[in-house]
Amino acid sequence: MKIALASDHGGFELKEAIKKHLTEDRKIEVLDLGTDSTASVDYPVYGHKAAHAVADGEADLGIVCCGTGIGISMAANKVKGIRCALCTNEYMAEFTKRHNNANMLAFGGRTTTPDLANRMVDIWLDTEYEGGRHQRRVDQIEE
Numbered sequence: 001m002k003i004a005l006a007s008d009h010g011g012f013e014l015k016e017a018i019k020k021h022l023t024e025d026r027k028i029e030v031l032d033l034g035t036d037s038t039a040s041v042d043y044p045v046y047g048h049k050a051a052h053a054v055a056d057g058e059a060d061l062g063i064v065c066c067g068t069g070i071g072i073s074m075a076a077n078k079v080k081g082i083r084c085a086l087c088t089n090e091y092m093a094e095f096t097k098r099h100n101n102a103n104m105l106a107f108g109g110r111t112t113t114p115d116l117a118n119r120m121v122d123i124w125l126d127t128e129y130e131g132g133r134h135q136r137r138v139d140q141i142e143e
């Protein structure tokens with residue numbers, strides 16, 4: 001299992017906190033696609049990088065962060081095959097796996113604490129996709 005991580009400057013510190021949690025607490029390999037500081041950069045560049053890593057099979061899943069999580073999730077969702085869910089609470093993190101089989105999560109570094117983001121990451125990773133009637137709807141997204 002490998003998870004692609006990317007952020008702009010607004011999500012940099014949250015990305016670093018998620019990277020620490022994934023690598024140290026969960027022993028999951030990460031593919032860190034930047035950015036690597038709080039210097040200003042453009043979030044679409046990083047959203048696309050992580051989304052292409054997932055869509056092309058370089059990583060199994062992806063997590064992206066910007067100031068709000070909004071712009072970078074919009075960018076990621078432009079890549080075919082990506083279902084990137086902007087989550088702000090545990091219920092959303094659980095149900096975006098159960099029902100949408102989200103292959104990427106997005107968070108806001110200015111709206112979500114590292115503790116909450118890491119709890120949402122854990123829930124998303126530990127929840128099973130339900131399939132069944134939800135697969136028809138996921139297929140409709142792809143079509």
Ligand code: RB5
Binds near residue numbers: 008066067068
């Ligand atoms: C950057 O200031 C900010 O616009 C960006 O991080 C993000 O919040 C966009 O949606």
